[in-house]
Amino acid sequence: MHADPKGVLTGVHFLDGDHACCEGTLAAGARFSAGYPITPSTEVVERFAWRIPTVGGIFIQMEDELAASIAIQGAVWGGAKAFTVTSGPGFSLMMEHIGYAAITETPCVFVNVQRGGPSTGLPTLPAQADMMQAKWGSHGDYSIIALCPNSPQECFDLTITAFNLSEEFRVPVMMMLDECVGHMTEKVVIPEADTIAITPRRFTKKTPEEFRLFEPQSDMVPDMVKAGDGYRFHVTGLTHDERGYPSMNVETQDVLVRRMHDKLKPFENGRAIYEAEFLDDAEVVVVSYGITSRVAQRALQLAREQGVKAGKFRMISAWPFPEQHIRELAGRVKAFVVPELNMGQMVREVERCAAGKAKVVSVPHAGGSVHDPDVILKAILEAAR
Amino acid sequence: MSEALLDIPVNPTNPVEPFLRMDRMPHIWCPACGIGTTVNCFTRALESSKLNLDKVAIVSGIGCTGRVAGYANLDSFHTTHGRAIPFATGLKLSNPELQVVVYSGDGDLFAIGGNHFIHAARRNMDIKVICVNNLTYAMTGGQTAPTTPASVISATSPYGVFEPSFNLVQLAEAAGASYVARWTTFHVKQLSRSMEEVLHKKGFCFIEVISPCPTLYQRRNKMGDGLDAMKFYKEVSKVRNGAPTSECALTKSGEIVVGKFVDRDRPDYLELLRAQMTESLGDRYADPEVSCSEG
Amino acid sequence: MQRGLTKLGLTEIRIGGFGGQGVILAAVVIGKAAAIFEGGYATMTQSFGPEARGGSSSAQVILSGDPILYPYVANPDILVVMSQEAYTRFSPQLKPGGILITEQELVRIDQAPTGIRMYGVPATRLAEELGRKVVLNIVMVGFFGAVTNMLNPDNLRQAVADSVPPAMQKLNLQAFDKGFAYGAEMIQGLAEDKDAEQLFALES
Numbered sequence: 001m002h003a004d005p006k007g008v009l010t011g012v013h014f015l016d017g018d019h020a021c022c023e024g025t026l027a028a029g030a031r032f033s034a035g036y037p038i039t040p041s042t043e044v045v046e047r048f049a050w051r052i053p054t055v056g057g058i059f060i061q062m063e064d065e066l067a068a069s070i071a072i073q074g075a076v077w078g079g080a081k082a083f084t085v086t087s088g089p090g091f092s093l094m095m096e097h098i099g100y101a102a103i104t105e106t107p108c109v110f111v112n113v114q115r116g117g118p119s120t121g122l123p124t125l126p127a128q129a130d131m132m133q134a135k136w137g138s139h140g141d142y143s144i145i146a147l148c149p150n151s152p153q154e155c156f157d158l159t160i161t162a163f164n165l166s167e168e169f170r171v172p173v174m175m176m177l178d179e180c181v182g183h184m185t186e187k188v189v190i191p192e193a194d195t196i197a198i199t200p201r202r203f204t205k206k207t208p209e210e211f212r213l214f215e216p217q218s219d220m221v222p223d224m225v226k227a228g229d230g231y232r233f234h235v236t237g238l239t240h241d242e243r244g245y246p247s248m249n250v251e252t253q254d255v256l257v258r259r260m261h262d263k264l265k266p267f268e269n270g271r272a273i274y275e276a277e278f279l280d281d282a283e284v285v286v287v288s289y290g291i292t293s294r295v296a297q298r299a300l301q302l303a304r305e306q307g308v309k310a311g312k313f314r315m316i317s318a319w320p321f322p323e324q325h326i327r328e329l330a331g332r333v334k335a336f337v338v339p340e341l342n343m344g345q346m347v348r349e350v351e352r353c354a355a356g357k358a359k360v361v362s363v364p365h366a367g368g369s370v371h372d373p374d375v376i377l378k379a380i381l382e383a384a385r
Numbered sequence: 386m387s388e389a390l391l392d393i394p395v396n397p398t399n400p401v402e403p404f405l406r407m408d409r410m411p412h413i414w415c416p417a418c419g420i421g422t423t424v425n426c427f428t429r430a431l432e433s434s435k436l437n438l439d440k441v442a443i444v445s446g447i448g449c450t451g452r453v454a455g456y457a458n459l460d461s462f463h464t465t466h467g468r469a470i471p472f473a474t475g476l477k478l479s480n481p482e483l484q485v486v487v488y489s490g491d492g493d494l495f496a497i498g499g500n501h502f503i504h505a506a507r508r509n510m511d512i513k514v515i516c517v518n519n520l521t522y523a524m525t526g527g528q529t530a531p532t533t534p535a536s537v538i539s540a541t542s543p544y545g546v547f548e549p550s551f552n553l554v555q556l557a558e559a560a561g562a563s564y565v566a567r568w569t570t571f572h573v574k575q576l577s578r579s580m581e582e583v584l585h586k587k588g589f590c591f592i593e594v595i596s597p598c599p600t601l602y603q604r605r606n607k608m609g610d611g612l613d614a615m616k617f618y619k620e621v622s623k624v625r626n627g628a629p630t631s632e633c634a635l636t637k638s639g640e641i642v643v644g645k646f647v648d649r650d651r652p653d654y655l656e657l658l659r660a661q662m663t664e665s666l667g668d669r670y671a672d673p674e675v676s677c678s679e680g
Numbered sequence: 681m682q683r684g685l686t687k688l689g690l691t692e693i694r695i696g697g698f699g700g701q702g703v704i705l706a707a708v709v710i711g712k713a714a715a716i717f718e719g720g721y722a723t724m725t726q727s728f729g730p731e732a733r734g735g736s737s738s739a740q741v742i743l744s745g746d747p748i749l750y751p752y753v754a755n756p757d758i759l760v761v762m763s764q765e766a767y768t769r770f771s772p773q774l775k776p777g778g779i780l781i782t783e784q785e786l787v788r789i790d791q792a793p794t795g796i797r798m799y800g801v802p803a804t805r806l807a808e809e810l811g812r813k814v815v816l817n818i819v820m821v822g823f824f825g826a827v828t829n830m831l832n833p834d835n836l837r838q839a840v841a842d843s844v845p846p847a848m849q850k851l852n853l854q855a856f857d858k859g860f861a862y863g864a865e866m867i868q869g870l871a872e873d874k875d876a877e878q879l880f881a882l883e884s
Contacts, residue, residue: 006671014712014722031675032479034471053662056671058478063504067471070464074444074475077462078483079676082475100465124727184751185708185724187715201677226676227460227476228483230439234406234455236463245409246455246463291751298749373750 001200003027003160005193007055012189017182018043020152021111021175022051024159025083027196030109031057032080034071036064036090039123040179041113044085065090069097073106077235079226081163081201083109087179088117091130091137098172099138100237102260105214105222107166107201109159111175113182114341116367126179127367128290129342134174135319141257143264146174146319147273148289152186158316161273164199169263170221176318178341180291180370208232213244214256220263264320272322275314278304282311283334284383287326287350289315291370292339299339299376308384318346326353335383339363339376359383404428404438406458413452417611419570419596420450423517424457426573427488430580441484441584444473446493448524449598450517453488467498470505473512479675481655484513484584491518491532495551499531506560506589511653513583513590516553519598520635527601534637538605553593555630558647563588565630565647569595571618572643579645588653595641606637689745691830694756694773695820696738696766697783702817703762707739709821709839710831714743716842717835723748736765743830760824761787762803762816781824783816799827799866806858815855818844822859827867833860 007026015023022044025033031052035045049059057080062068065086072082086094091112101108114130116122130137134146145165149155155177162173204211204223213233214222225231238246239253275293277300279285284303288296293314303310313329315322326336326349335358338347344362351360363379365371405428414420431438438459445454447466454461460483464472469487477485487494494502494516505512521539522528528541532553536545557565564586568576576594583590597603597614608617618641626644633642652660662670693710697703704726711722726739740753755775761767762783774780776795784800792798801823807816818840825836837856844852 012716014708014716014724016724029677031673031677032475034475053666054669054671056674058658058673058675060474060478062471062474063500066468067474067501067504070468071471071475071478074462074472074477075479075675076475077460078476078479080475080479081677082479096465097468180725180751183725185711186722186748226480227442228440228480232439232458232460234461234463236455237465238463294749294751370750370752 001198003193003196003198004029007031008193008196009190010192012187014185015152015188016043016185017149017152017155017177018113019047020155020188021085021159021177021182022047023188023190024156025109025163026051026055027156027190027193028081028160028163029198030081030083030163031055032072032075032082033059033084034062034068034075034082035059035085036062036068038065038087038090040115040182041085041087041090041111041177043182044111044113065093066096069094069110070100072108073097073101073104076106076108077227081107081167083111083163085111085113087113087115087123088130089120091133095133095137098144099140099142101172102138102142102144103140103237103239103256104235105170105260106172107170107224109162109166109173109175111159111177113177113179115179122368124179125368126291126370127341128176128178128292129345129367131176131318131340131342131345134176141261143261144172144174144319145169145264145267145317146176148176148316148318149181150290150293150314151181152184152188154316155181156188156190160196160198164197165267167199167201168221169267170224171264174319176290178290212242214240215242216259216263219266220259267317268320268323272320272325273316274322274325275316276312278309278311279313279329281309283309284380285311285313285329285333285336286376286380287313287315287336287338287346288340289318289346290341292341295371295373296339296376298373299380302373302377303380303384306381308380310380310384315346321346321349321353323349323353326350327355330354330357333358335359335361337361337363337376337379337383339365339371339379341365341367341370400432401425401428404431404458405456409456412456414449415600417597417599417614418449419519419594419598419614420453420517422570422573423515423576423594423596424453426577427457427515427580429577430584433577434581434584436484436584440482441486442476443486443488444469444476445487446489446498448490448493448522449519450488450490451493451524457488467493467496468501469493470498470501470512470514474505474510477510477512478655481511485511487512487514489516490523491516491520491553492522492530495553495556496531503556503560506557506562506591508654509561509563509588509651509657511587511589511655513592515580515592515594517594517596518553519596519602521598521602523598523601527598527605532635534635537602537637540601550635552630552634554591554633554646557591558630561589561651562591562647563649563651563653564590564645566591566645567593567595567633568643569618569622569641570597571615571622575624575643586648588651595635690748691743691758692753692756693741693743693758693760694738694753694770695741695760695762696736696770697762698765699735699737701737701762702814703737704739705843706760706817706821707741709818709836709843710743710824711741712843713831713836713839717838718831720745721748723751725751736763736769738766738770758824758828760820762820764788779828781820781827783820799823799863801859801862803859806862807855810851810854810858812851815852818852818855819859822856822861823863824859825856826860826863829867
């Protein structure tokens with residue numbers, strides 16, 4: 001299925017990441033958004049509020065992030081593709097409903113334009129310190145997908161990917177921007193609608209009598225329905241059986257939680273999105289994501305100019321963590337260097353997967369700016385020694 | 386005794402059964418709890434409303450009343466604590482032909498969800514909110530709610546409640562609701578009628594149902610059992626349709642003013658949205674088509 | 681098409697002024713000209729937050745023939761300032777040999793930095809001559825185009841047209857032309873009088 005041309009602003013634009021992300025939601029087919037203003041993410045929904053009345057859809061500004069993050073899920077069960085947008089403090093409030101989306105398998109997209117924290121922190125300046133929260137922030141065991149664009153163009157492209165993945169796996173998908181990418185303006189090429197692939201919602205073909213709301217199909221993912229079509233289904237945040245009925249016992253819990261966990265295995269095994277360079281001969285691999293990957297690229301170039309065999313592994317999908325790739329690399333490289341705009345979050349995953357086979361060097365940054373490329377270069381040179 | 390008097394059907398069915406998920410019975414509510422009574426009234430309202438029940442959705446939050454969604458044979462959503470109204474908002478806006486009913490308790494709607502309530506009323510969102518007010522947090526063991534009257538003993542107010550409580554009908558009116566009524570579970574006929582009325586009324590509608598919690602509230606406050614609750618409601622209730630909601634505050638043992646207090650016509654959210662967009666954008670405004678299509 | 685960008689390579693520009701002068705739009709126009717109409721690359725960032733409200737405003741644009749990695753400007757090659765505050769704050773950062781462009785009636789330079797080229801334009805007054813002071817930013821862009829000569833003027837002009845509402849297009853293009861003509865004349869004058877240029881450089 002291809003994008004509906006109504007939402008696709010085909011052409012060459014000069015947009016910031018937030019605005020490009022908004023165009024991505026429209027191209028992906030989102031026709032509903034609920035939001036609450038927070039710097040530095042508000043531009044996404046400001047543009048949506050401006051654009052959607054002529055495309056055909058609804059934006060509603062809710063009373064808080066709790067409301068925004070559940071209103072979109074009401075909209076999804078009403079038949080919409082929907083998303084919300086926030087930054088750190090609002091992301092914390094939305095955790096409740098990331099869990100709800102996970103257990104009710106509600107396909108939806110959460111955009112987090114990361115800023116410095118904790119708490120109110122640095123409202124106008126970048127960080128990448130919500131990476132662990134994206135994966136573990138809501139209580140309980142669940143799986144999500146998180147994508148990290150490093151340019152306005154990717155804010156557009158990956159937002160479409162995010163919607164498609166959320167439909168395919170029926171998980172909340174996080175677009176983990178950072179303030180720098182969100183507020184950076186660059187050329188964004190929006191292609192013709194008929195070249196944009198869209199994953200349609202997989203509505204059940206069964207009759208209401210045959211249908212079971214959470215009956216997994218061969219891919220472990222249940223088929224969708226929407227309210228008003230006569231299925232008389234029940235959705236609950238309680239542990240539920242295949243009918244969707246609450247069933248609070250060990251067996252049901254085991255079946256449900258394992259399936260929620262396992263349904264992303266096909267993504268983990270071979271679908272990780274990444275960018276690699278110079279890995280064939282690399283002795284030191286720089287693992288990075290988001291804006292830091294651009295800064296790291298400059299450090300990498302400088303290192304290679306100095307004769308260091310440095311390679312690049314840029315995570316575009318950060319969750320599920322690209323475990324296989326890091327394990328494979330760990331067997332043949334000397335070290336990983338992991339610069340991040342936080343005090344060392346994803347580096348823990350790298351360390352876990354390196355499992356002692358390669359040295360792992362964290363290059364932390366408390367946020368508010370980006371790394372000086374020389375700091376990353378120094379870490380690469382030391383790791384190579 | 387004549388034969389006729391013993392003529393009991395072999396498989397008796399309750400007329401409300403088609404409206405309930407009978408495969409989920411028995412329900413979890415205590416004997417003499419009032420929630421079941423309100424559900425009974427709701428099913429009768431659904432029946433007499435003649436609505437296509439495929440197009441009626443019910444949304445609940447968390448708590449004893451939060452379980453209503455699970456028993457109603459409708460598209461039903463048991464959401465998170467306090468968030469039934471914003472969920473219902475998204476559901477309604479994405480699929481406006483649905484009649485969306487929010488069915489939840491006083492703690493859920495007015496403590497943790499209070500902010501959502503006032504904003505949905507302000508927007509005149511076209512949803513129908515039924516609040517079973519048992520004056521306590523029952524599911525968690527009878528703690529103080531924002532509705533618990535002064536001097537009541539609760540699990541978290543062992544020496545008596547001293548905080549002022551909300552007058553829900555006044556709050557609803559002040560926030561902008563199009564329809565506001567209050568009944569007790571003693572007033573089953575009137576309650577059913579109110580419920581039927583709101584199913585045909587546009588805009589944000591609110592019905593408060595005073596309902597007994599014999600297990601926690603009644604017992605702890607030496608107010609007797611379920612039957613005593615009915616006697617109490619009968620004794621202290623006074624029907625005053627159109628009464629100023631400011632005069633309808635509740636106390637532990639004083640008068641309970643019941644009736645329909647507000648019934649006014651205001652444009653609802655979607656009407657306001659369409660009017661504004663049409664005024665600003667003219668022909669460029671595209672009517673929302675929010676639902677996504679299949680592949 | 682890429683003459684400017686290939687000639688100059690990576691060029692870092694900072695534009696500063698006060699709120700309401702259209703600093704950000706000026707940066708957008710320059711970035712757009714390079715990235716869209718010139719076929720090169722441009723990354724524009726701006727400072728947000730309380731300091732960007734009402735008071736001072738600044739934007740950074742990086743232009744290049746190759747993809748741009750690092751998005752921020754520490755030491756600009758070109759500094760465009762439209763307020764005294766922006767001049768005071770940013771002029772120490774200008775690279776040696778860099779270009780300083782000022783709104784000459786809003787920026788007073790007591791002690792000019794050494795080793796740079798300096799060009800001033802009365803942009804506000806030129807904009808007022810067109811009847812609308814608000815287009816001073818586009819006058820600055822026109823002047824920038826003429827004195828730096830790094831982007832094709834047609835592309836820059838097209839970027840102006842592309843960045844303003846249709847009703848404002850004519851006025852903004854006039855503003856661009858006016859600023860450009862002022863700059864072109866200045867450059868020609870300097871070229872005709874080599875001595876004058878040397879004197880100018882010495883004075884700087």
